[in-house]
Amino acid sequence: MATETDRPPGVSVWAVLGWSLLAVLLVVAFVAAVGGLNRTVYGSSTFVERYLQAIADDDISQVMATPGVELSSAELEERGIDPSTSTALLRSGVIDHGPEDVRILSDVEGDDGVHVVTASYRIGTVISESAYVVRPLEPLYGVLNRWEFAESPLAVIDVTVENGALFQVGSLTLDTRVGKSGDDLAAFTQSAPYLTVAPAAYEFAYDSQLLTAPPVELPVVRDGENEVVVVTAPTDVFVQRVQEEVDEYLSETCATQPVLQPSGCPFGIVIDDRVVSSPQWSIVEYPVVTLTPGEDAFEMPRTEGTAHISVEVQSLFDGSFSQLEEDRPIVLSLTTWIKPDGSLAIELR
Known part of the structure:
Protein backbone atom coordinates (compact mmCIF):
# COMPACT_ATOMS: atom_id res chain seq x y z
CA MET A 1 0.00 0.00 0.00
CA ALA A 2 1.28 3.44 -0.93
CA THR A 3 2.13 5.63 1.98
CA GLU A 4 2.96 9.25 2.37
CA THR A 5 6.61 8.27 2.07
CA ASP A 6 6.00 6.81 -1.46
CA ARG A 7 5.28 10.30 -2.93
CA PRO A 8 7.91 12.88 -3.69
CA PRO A 9 8.32 15.33 -0.88
CA GLY A 10 5.92 18.29 -1.12
CA VAL A 11 3.51 16.62 -3.64
CA SER A 12 0.02 16.00 -2.31
CA VAL A 13 -2.65 13.66 -3.56
CA TRP A 14 -4.69 16.67 -4.65
CA ALA A 15 -1.85 17.95 -6.81
CA VAL A 16 -1.54 14.62 -8.62
CA LEU A 17 -5.25 14.49 -9.17
CA GLY A 18 -5.26 18.07 -10.41
CA TRP A 19 -2.53 17.49 -12.97
CA SER A 20 -4.17 14.30 -14.12
CA LEU A 21 -7.49 16.08 -14.58
CA LEU A 22 -5.79 18.88 -16.48
CA ALA A 23 -4.15 16.37 -18.80
CA VAL A 24 -7.50 14.74 -19.45
CA LEU A 25 -9.08 18.12 -20.16
CA LEU A 26 -6.29 19.00 -22.57
CA VAL A 27 -6.78 15.72 -24.42
CA VAL A 28 -10.55 16.28 -24.57
CA ALA A 29 -10.03 19.86 -25.75
CA PHE A 30 -7.60 18.70 -28.42
CA VAL A 31 -9.97 16.01 -29.65
CA ALA A 32 -12.83 18.52 -29.66
CA ALA A 33 -10.71 21.06 -31.54
CA VAL A 34 -9.69 18.48 -34.14
CA GLY A 35 -13.28 17.39 -34.46
CA GLY A 36 -14.35 20.99 -34.95
CA LEU A 37 -11.68 21.58 -37.57
CA ASN A 38 -12.65 18.38 -39.37
CA ARG A 39 -16.27 19.52 -39.46
CA THR A 40 -15.41 23.04 -40.67
CA VAL A 41 -12.02 24.00 -42.10
CA TYR A 42 -11.18 20.43 -43.07
CA GLY A 43 -14.73 19.27 -43.73
CA SER A 44 -16.09 17.88 -46.99
CA SER A 45 -18.46 20.83 -47.39
CA THR A 46 -15.60 23.31 -47.02
CA PHE A 47 -13.58 21.30 -49.55
CA VAL A 48 -16.35 21.84 -52.12
CA GLU A 49 -16.76 25.50 -51.16
CA ARG A 50 -13.04 26.13 -51.64
CA TYR A 51 -13.19 24.56 -55.10
CA LEU A 52 -16.11 26.78 -56.12
CA GLN A 53 -14.42 29.86 -54.65
CA ALA A 54 -11.25 29.15 -56.63
CA ILE A 55 -13.33 29.17 -59.82
CA ALA A 56 -14.98 32.46 -58.78
CA ASP A 57 -11.49 33.92 -58.14
CA ASP A 58 -10.28 32.67 -61.55
CA ASP A 59 -7.53 30.82 -59.70
CA ILE A 60 -7.39 27.96 -62.16
CA SER A 61 -4.03 26.70 -60.92
CA GLN A 62 -5.68 26.16 -57.52
CA VAL A 63 -8.68 24.53 -59.20
CA MET A 64 -6.45 22.07 -61.07
CA ALA A 65 -4.41 21.35 -57.93
CA THR A 66 -7.57 20.30 -56.08
CA PRO A 67 -7.39 16.51 -55.55
CA GLY A 68 -9.58 14.60 -57.98
CA VAL A 69 -9.97 17.42 -60.53
CA GLU A 70 -7.31 16.55 -63.10
CA LEU A 71 -8.21 13.64 -65.35
CA SER A 72 -5.81 10.97 -66.57
CA SER A 73 -6.07 9.48 -70.07
CA ALA A 74 -7.70 6.38 -68.60
CA GLU A 75 -10.27 8.46 -66.72
CA LEU A 76 -11.03 10.44 -69.88
CA GLU A 77 -11.71 7.22 -71.75
CA GLU A 78 -13.92 5.97 -68.92
CA ARG A 79 -16.07 9.10 -69.33
CA GLY A 80 -16.17 8.61 -73.10
CA ILE A 81 -13.90 11.61 -73.75
CA ASP A 82 -11.21 11.47 -76.41
CA PRO A 83 -7.85 11.62 -74.59
CA SER A 84 -6.63 14.08 -77.23
CA THR A 85 -9.32 16.61 -76.23
CA SER A 86 -7.76 20.06 -75.93
CA THR A 87 -6.93 21.43 -72.47
CA ALA A 88 -6.37 24.97 -73.80
CA LEU A 89 -9.30 26.35 -71.77
CA LEU A 90 -7.93 25.10 -68.44
CA ARG A 91 -6.25 28.38 -67.57
CA SER A 92 -6.96 31.77 -66.03
CA GLY A 93 -8.33 34.61 -68.13
CA VAL A 94 -10.87 32.42 -69.91
CA ILE A 95 -13.93 32.26 -67.63
CA ASP A 96 -16.42 35.10 -68.07
CA HIS A 97 -17.79 34.66 -64.55
CA GLY A 98 -17.81 31.91 -61.96
CA PRO A 99 -20.23 30.73 -59.27
CA GLU A 100 -21.51 33.32 -56.78
CA ASP A 101 -23.75 33.15 -53.69
CA VAL A 102 -22.54 29.62 -52.95
CA ARG A 103 -24.54 27.72 -50.32
CA ILE A 104 -24.15 24.12 -49.14
CA LEU A 105 -27.59 22.54 -49.22
CA SER A 106 -26.66 19.12 -47.85
CA ASP A 107 -23.70 16.95 -46.91
CA VAL A 108 -24.64 13.28 -46.70
CA GLU A 109 -22.12 10.72 -45.50
CA GLY A 110 -22.28 7.12 -46.73
CA ASP A 111 -21.26 3.96 -44.87
CA ASP A 112 -17.90 3.96 -46.67
CA GLY A 113 -17.06 7.50 -45.54
CA VAL A 114 -17.83 8.98 -48.97
CA HIS A 115 -19.81 12.24 -48.85
CA VAL A 116 -22.31 13.62 -51.33
CA VAL A 117 -22.19 17.40 -51.02
CA THR A 118 -24.90 19.39 -52.77
CA ALA A 119 -24.18 23.07 -53.40
CA SER A 120 -26.34 25.89 -54.70
CA TYR A 121 -24.81 28.79 -56.63
CA ARG A 122 -25.65 31.57 -59.06
CA ILE A 123 -24.06 31.94 -62.50
CA GLY A 124 -25.10 35.32 -63.84
CA THR A 125 -28.83 35.47 -63.22
CA VAL A 126 -29.39 31.70 -63.15
CA ILE A 127 -29.42 29.77 -59.86
CA SER A 128 -28.32 26.16 -60.14
CA GLU A 129 -27.17 23.34 -57.92
CA SER A 130 -24.70 20.49 -58.28
CA ALA A 131 -23.96 17.36 -56.27
CA TYR A 132 -20.30 16.45 -55.69
CA VAL A 133 -19.08 13.04 -54.56
CA VAL A 134 -15.99 13.43 -52.36
CA ARG A 135 -14.03 10.72 -50.59
CA PRO A 136 -11.48 10.85 -47.78
CA LEU A 137 -7.73 10.73 -48.30
CA GLU A 138 -5.00 9.90 -45.79
CA PRO A 139 -5.46 12.44 -42.95
CA LEU A 140 -3.03 15.32 -42.63
CA TYR A 141 -0.71 14.69 -39.63
CA GLY A 142 -2.82 11.61 -39.06
CA VAL A 143 -5.74 13.63 -37.63
CA LEU A 144 -6.95 16.35 -40.06
CA ASN A 145 -9.31 15.29 -42.83
CA ARG A 146 -8.29 15.50 -46.47
CA TRP A 147 -10.62 14.97 -49.43
CA GLU A 148 -10.71 14.41 -53.17
CA PHE A 149 -13.41 14.39 -55.80
CA ALA A 150 -14.45 10.83 -56.56
CA GLU A 151 -15.63 12.10 -59.94
CA SER A 152 -13.80 15.01 -61.57
CA PRO A 153 -16.01 18.11 -61.89
CA LEU A 154 -14.37 19.09 -65.19
CA ALA A 155 -16.70 19.41 -68.17
CA VAL A 156 -16.38 19.26 -71.97
CA ILE A 157 -17.52 22.02 -74.31
CA ASP A 158 -18.17 21.18 -77.96
CA VAL A 159 -17.37 24.31 -79.97
CA THR A 160 -18.61 24.68 -83.56
CA VAL A 161 -17.42 27.59 -85.68
CA GLU A 162 -19.73 28.11 -88.64
CA ASN A 163 -18.04 29.50 -91.76
CA GLY A 164 -14.63 29.47 -90.11
CA ALA A 165 -12.24 27.82 -87.68
CA LEU A 166 -11.08 30.43 -85.15
CA PHE A 167 -12.89 31.64 -82.06
CA GLN A 168 -12.11 33.77 -79.02
CA VAL A 169 -12.96 33.03 -75.40
CA GLY A 170 -11.72 35.32 -72.69
CA SER A 171 -8.16 36.32 -73.54
CA LEU A 172 -7.58 33.36 -75.90
CA THR A 173 -7.90 32.89 -79.63
CA LEU A 174 -8.18 29.19 -80.49
CA ASP A 175 -8.19 27.23 -83.73
CA THR A 176 -10.57 24.27 -84.02
CA ARG A 177 -8.42 22.81 -86.84
CA VAL A 178 -5.53 21.89 -84.52
CA GLY A 179 -4.54 18.27 -85.08
CA LYS A 180 -6.65 17.87 -88.23
CA SER A 181 -5.54 17.03 -91.76
CA GLY A 182 -6.93 16.40 -95.23
CA ASP A 183 -10.61 17.11 -95.79
CA ASP A 184 -11.14 17.78 -92.08
CA LEU A 185 -8.59 20.59 -92.21
CA ALA A 186 -10.20 22.14 -95.29
CA ALA A 187 -13.81 22.03 -94.04
CA PHE A 188 -15.68 25.36 -94.16
CA THR A 189 -17.30 24.77 -90.76
CA GLN A 190 -15.13 23.35 -87.97
CA SER A 191 -15.81 21.74 -84.58
CA ALA A 192 -13.66 20.64 -81.66
CA PRO A 193 -14.12 19.58 -77.99
CA TYR A 194 -12.40 21.35 -75.08
CA LEU A 195 -11.99 20.37 -71.42
CA THR A 196 -13.24 23.17 -69.16
CA VAL A 197 -13.69 24.09 -65.53
CA ALA A 198 -17.26 23.88 -64.26
CA PRO A 199 -19.50 25.37 -63.09
CA ALA A 200 -18.72 28.61 -64.89
CA ALA A 201 -19.93 30.82 -67.73
CA TYR A 202 -17.87 31.35 -70.87
CA GLU A 203 -18.34 33.93 -73.61
CA PHE A 204 -17.47 32.89 -77.16
CA ALA A 205 -17.01 35.35 -80.01
CA TYR A 206 -14.64 36.27 -82.82
CA ASP A 207 -13.34 39.51 -84.24
CA SER A 208 -10.63 39.84 -86.86
CA GLN A 209 -9.94 41.88 -89.95
CA LEU A 210 -11.86 39.49 -92.19
CA LEU A 211 -14.40 37.70 -89.98
CA THR A 212 -16.58 38.60 -87.04
CA ALA A 213 -19.00 36.72 -84.80
CA PRO A 214 -21.35 38.11 -82.14
CA PRO A 215 -20.71 36.96 -78.54
CA VAL A 216 -22.50 33.88 -77.24
CA GLU A 217 -22.57 33.09 -73.51
CA LEU A 218 -22.58 29.48 -72.37
CA PRO A 219 -23.11 28.42 -68.72
CA VAL A 220 -21.24 25.15 -68.29
CA VAL A 221 -21.97 22.32 -65.86
CA ARG A 222 -20.28 18.94 -65.64
CA ASP A 223 -23.09 16.75 -66.94
CA GLY A 224 -24.89 19.27 -69.16
CA GLU A 225 -25.09 19.48 -72.95
CA ASN A 226 -22.30 22.01 -73.22
CA GLU A 227 -22.48 22.99 -76.88
CA VAL A 228 -21.90 26.38 -78.45
CA VAL A 229 -22.05 27.60 -82.05
CA VAL A 230 -19.98 30.61 -83.09
CA VAL A 231 -21.41 32.04 -86.33
CA THR A 232 -18.84 34.04 -88.26
CA ALA A 233 -19.63 36.45 -91.07
CA PRO A 234 -17.48 38.49 -93.46
CA GLY A 264 -13.00 33.66 -119.21
CA CYS A 265 -14.93 36.89 -118.66
CA PRO A 266 -18.58 37.47 -117.76
CA PHE A 267 -19.37 39.77 -120.71
CA GLY A 268 -19.03 39.90 -124.48
CA ILE A 269 -20.89 40.68 -127.71
CA VAL A 270 -21.79 39.02 -131.01
CA ILE A 271 -21.70 41.35 -134.08
CA ASP A 272 -23.11 40.30 -137.45
CA ASP A 273 -21.23 43.04 -139.35
CA ARG A 274 -17.53 43.02 -140.21
CA VAL A 275 -15.30 44.25 -137.39
CA VAL A 276 -12.89 46.84 -138.77
CA SER A 277 -10.99 48.03 -135.65
CA SER A 278 -9.83 46.38 -132.47
CA PRO A 279 -12.67 46.29 -129.90
CA GLN A 280 -12.10 48.53 -126.89
CA TRP A 281 -13.80 47.52 -123.64
CA SER A 282 -14.35 49.60 -120.50
CA ILE A 283 -16.22 48.98 -117.28
CA VAL A 284 -19.13 51.36 -116.71
CA GLU A 285 -20.48 49.81 -113.53
CA TYR A 286 -18.83 47.08 -111.48
CA PRO A 287 -21.01 44.36 -109.89
CA VAL A 288 -21.43 45.15 -106.19
CA VAL A 289 -20.06 42.31 -104.06
CA THR A 290 -22.29 40.84 -101.37
CA LEU A 291 -21.36 37.69 -99.47
CA THR A 292 -23.51 35.11 -97.72
CA PRO A 293 -22.49 31.76 -96.20
CA GLY A 294 -22.84 28.75 -98.47
CA GLU A 295 -22.22 25.08 -97.85
CA ASP A 296 -18.50 25.18 -98.57
CA ALA A 297 -17.63 28.89 -98.88
CA PHE A 298 -19.01 32.40 -98.84
CA GLU A 299 -21.03 33.05 -101.97
CA MET A 300 -21.93 36.05 -104.09
CA PRO A 301 -25.15 35.41 -106.05
CA ARG A 302 -25.53 36.35 -109.72
CA THR A 303 -24.96 40.09 -109.75
CA GLU A 304 -25.08 42.47 -112.68
CA GLY A 305 -22.79 45.24 -113.79
CA THR A 306 -22.20 47.05 -117.08
CA ALA A 307 -19.38 46.94 -119.61
CA HIS A 308 -19.07 49.17 -122.71
CA ILE A 309 -17.64 48.29 -126.12
CA SER A 310 -16.33 50.72 -128.70
CA VAL A 311 -15.50 49.28 -132.14
CA GLU A 312 -15.67 50.32 -135.81
CA VAL A 313 -17.76 48.04 -138.02
CA GLN A 314 -18.66 47.75 -141.72
CA SER A 315 -22.18 46.84 -142.69
CA LEU A 316 -22.44 43.63 -144.67
CA PHE A 317 -25.64 44.98 -146.22
CA ASP A 318 -24.45 48.23 -147.80
CA GLY A 319 -20.74 48.39 -146.98
CA SER A 320 -21.06 51.53 -144.85
CA PHE A 321 -18.78 52.16 -141.90
CA SER A 322 -19.96 53.14 -138.42
CA GLN A 323 -18.70 53.34 -134.86
CA LEU A 324 -20.49 50.91 -132.57
CA GLU A 325 -20.90 52.17 -128.98
CA GLU A 326 -22.90 49.79 -126.85
CA ASP A 327 -23.32 48.87 -123.17
CA ARG A 328 -23.26 45.16 -122.42
CA PRO A 329 -24.36 43.39 -119.21
CA ILE A 330 -21.87 41.85 -116.82
CA VAL A 331 -23.32 38.85 -114.98
CA LEU A 332 -21.03 37.55 -112.26
CA SER A 333 -21.21 35.17 -109.30
CA LEU A 334 -18.40 33.80 -107.17
CA THR A 335 -17.36 31.81 -104.12
CA THR A 336 -14.64 32.85 -101.71
CA TRP A 337 -13.02 31.51 -98.56
CA ILE A 338 -10.03 32.14 -96.34
CA LYS A 339 -7.15 29.75 -96.93
CA PRO A 340 -5.15 28.31 -93.99
CA ASP A 341 -2.40 30.88 -94.62
CA GLY A 342 -4.90 33.75 -94.20
CA SER A 343 -5.10 34.72 -97.88
CA LEU A 344 -8.33 34.79 -99.87
CA ALA A 345 -9.32 32.24 -102.47
CA ILE A 346 -11.83 33.49 -105.06
CA GLU A 347 -13.52 31.42 -107.75
CA LEU A 348 -15.67 33.16 -110.38
CA ARG A 349 -18.71 31.35 -111.67
Missing part, protein backbone atom coordinates in the same frame (compact mmCIF):
# COMPACT_ATOMS: atom_id res chain seq x y z
CA THR A 235 -16.45 41.94 -92.27
CA ASP A 236 -16.62 45.05 -94.45
CA VAL A 237 -12.88 44.64 -95.00
CA PHE A 238 -13.42 41.12 -96.33
CA VAL A 239 -16.13 42.32 -98.73
CA GLN A 240 -13.97 45.25 -99.84
CA ARG A 241 -11.00 43.00 -100.57
CA VAL A 242 -13.17 40.73 -102.71
CA GLN A 243 -14.61 43.81 -104.43
CA GLU A 244 -11.10 45.03 -105.23
CA GLU A 245 -10.17 41.63 -106.66
CA VAL A 246 -13.32 41.57 -108.82
CA ASP A 247 -12.79 45.13 -110.04
CA GLU A 248 -9.16 44.45 -110.90
CA TYR A 249 -10.05 41.26 -112.75
CA LEU A 250 -12.72 42.94 -114.84
CA SER A 251 -10.66 46.01 -115.67
CA GLU A 252 -7.16 44.51 -115.96
CA THR A 253 -7.84 41.00 -117.25
CA CYS A 254 -11.11 41.29 -119.14
CA ALA A 255 -11.42 44.87 -120.40
CA THR A 256 -7.88 44.82 -121.80
CA GLN A 257 -8.62 41.98 -124.24
CA PRO A 258 -9.21 43.49 -127.73
CA VAL A 259 -11.75 40.85 -128.74
CA LEU A 260 -15.53 40.63 -128.88
CA GLN A 261 -15.67 37.77 -126.35
CA PRO A 262 -12.94 38.26 -123.70
CA SER A 263 -11.74 34.82 -122.59
